[in-house]
Amino acid sequence: MKVALIPVARPTFDVASAERSFDQAKQLLASLGADVIAPSKLVMTPDETESASKMDIDQERIIYLNASFADASPAISLLGSKKGEVLLWSVREFGEVGERLHLNSMCGSNLAAHALRTVGKKITHLHGNPDEQAVKERLTDFLTGKSADVGTPPRVNGERAELGKVQSALDQLAGSKIGAIGDAPNGFTPCTYDPELLKKHFGLSVITREIGNLFDEVKQVPDNRSEAEYQSALSAQPSLEKVPAEQARTNAKVRTALADWIGSHDLDAIAMRCWPEFPTDLGACPCGAMGRTATSGTPAACERDVYGAATMLILQALGSGTNYLVDTVDLDEKEGIIRIWHCGSASTELAADPKNATQWLHCNRKLGVAGNFALKPGPVVLVRLDSDTDPGNASKLRLVMTSGESLPAPNRFQGNTATVRTSAPARQLINALISNGFPHHTVVSWRDIRPEVRTLADHLGIPLMEW
Numbered sequence: 055m056k057v058a059l060i061p062v063a064r065p066t067f068d069v070a071s072a073e074r075s076f077d078q079a080k081q082l083l084a085s086l087g088a089d090v091i092a093p094s095k096l097v098m099t100p101d102e103t104e105s106a107s108k109m110d111i112d113q114e115r116i117i118y119l120n121a122s123f124a125d126a127s128p129a130i131s132l133l134g135s136k137k138g139e140v141l142l143w144s145v146r147e148f149g150e151v152g153e154r155l156h157l158n159s160m161c162g163s164n165l166a167a168h169a170l171r172t173v174g175k176k177i178t179h180l181h182g183n184p185d186e187q188a189v190k191e192r193l194t195d196f197l198t199g200k201s202a203d204v205g206t207p208p209r210v211n212g213e214r215a216e217l218g219k220v221q222s223a224l225d226q227l228a229g230s231k232i233g234a235i236g237d238a239p240n241g242f243t244p245c246t247y248d249p250e251l252l253k254k255h256f257g258l259s260v261i262t263r264e265i266g267n268l269f270d271e272v273k274q275v276p277d278n279r280s281e282a283e284y285q286s287a288l289s290a291q292p293s294l295e296k297v298p299a300e301q302a303r304t305n306a307k308v309r310t311a312l313a314d315w316i317g318s319h320d321l322d323a324i325a326m327r328c329w330p331e332f333p334t335d336l337g338a339c340p341c342g343a344m345g346r347t348a349t350s351g352t353p354a355a356c357e358r359d360v361y362g363a364a365t366m367l368i369l370q371a372l373g374s375g376t377n378y379l380v381d382t383v384d385l386d387e388k389e390g391i392i393r394i395w396h397c398g399s400a401s402t403e404l405a406a407d408p409k410n411a412t413q414w415l416h417c418n419r420k421l422g423v424a425g426n427f428a429l430k431p432g433p434v435v436l437v438r439l440d441s442d443t444d445p446g447n448a449s450k451l452r453l454v455m456t457s458g459e460s461l462p463a464p465n466r467f468q469g470n471t472a473t474v475r476t477s478a479p480a481r482q483l484i485n486a487l488i489s490n491g492f493p494h495h496t497v498v499s500w501r502d503i504r505p506e507v508r509t510l511a512d513h514l515g516i517p518l519m520e521w
Contacts, residue, residue: 057117062096063124069098073095076119130241145184155467168440168492178201181481205485232323244495245359281303339421345401349376353377369499382487393466402427407427428472434499438495452517
């Protein structure tokens with residue numbers, strides 16, 4: 055049987071490891087009797103995507119291998135119009151505790167799934183390395199036309215909060231404003247949004263500005279004001295002293311400019327395009343500034359994720375307290391755990407040890423400032439507001455929710471990590487999130503606001519998928 059294998063990666067991750075995964079995947083498929091159609095190398099650039107599009111990949115079965123993280127642009131370009139069944143394959147993380155995410159493959163599959171859902175593609179997800187017996191079995195099923203799906207967890211239909219409490223939260227949200235800076239990154243479909251839906255359902259409005267406009271303001275911040283912010287940040291987290299001073303002071307200017315904009319426009323949350331312009335054009339990463347913004351009481355979402363920022367505001371209004379926008383990046387099904395992570399913009403209030411919430415360099419860009427500390431233990435709830443493509447859904451939005459326990463654990467990946475034992479079976483949960491095309495970002499709360507979220511969904515007519 056012919057099968058198309060499309061391996062995608064990004065140069066900022068471990069390319070050598072990604073290449074090994076690609077080679078091993080080809081060998082495994084061949085050993086299973088497949089006639090593999092694949093490019094000669096990893097697809098990492100627009101030119102390589104264009105080259106791959108000329109291949110005969112319109113097969114009955116297509117495997118899209120996230121050999122490392124990649125945005126969803128190649129998935130949309132190469133697979134959006136194809137008729138074949140698509141299997142998204144992500145591989146496992148490796149490395150020592152405290153190292154960077156070498157691959158971030160699962161997040162790439164998550165992004166691809168969301169994008170493919172928006173163009174009407176049904177997908178299946180497989181997670182694991184080519185040398186695993188379970189992977190071999192799932193691929194055998196896929197190649198022979200059987201389901202490679204590991205199933206989904208039982209749906210949850212739990213207790214509801216009183217409507218009056220939720221209505222008070224909606225009243226609180228009405229008139230709130232989200233500041234959106236820059237455009238959504240290419241291939242990040244969860245970061246697009248419909249301002250009319252936010253206004254209609256939640257009374258939220260969005261104020262936009264160009265990232266270049268923010269940079270102009272950053273450069274105009276007086277030295278005495280940025281120095282005051284730098285000294286305040288240093289006093290709060292003395293580890294900042296080890297970050298190169300120029301980068302740390304640039305970060306202080308970013309934080310000051312953001313505070314000015316938040317204050318002048320009475321903003322309640324921000325969603326900011328945080329790469330690539332910050333490291334490439336400004337010479338610093340904004341994670342530390344966003345963490346300081348969150349600590350001051352204003353939720354801050356990265357990657358210009360407006361629905362992510364809206365979810366943060368909604369949960370806050372429902373009683374979550376300080377929350378955080380995370381990727382799901384790792385799975386250990388034997389232990390029943392997942393790891394949620396982002397690259398260092400968490401409020402230090404959320405640290406396992408707030409007084410020692412290390413400030414350091416960004417894990418990929420090697421520039422300051424980004425937090426590098428484990429997130430705190432305790433019961434957690436994960437929630438996300440998303441667009442919905444179901445024509446029968448009048449709200450045009452949907453919600454997903456799950457829960458678990460953040461365990462006391464070292465910071466597994468550089469940035470901010472929580473190790474979560476999930477209430478639902480972990481492997482089935484990951485499969486459900488990705489195969490249903492939910493966003494790569496969810497919002498984690500350390501307070502149990504599930505009854506409130508359920509009542510909110512009921513009241514607004516927004517479908518809720520809860521596991």
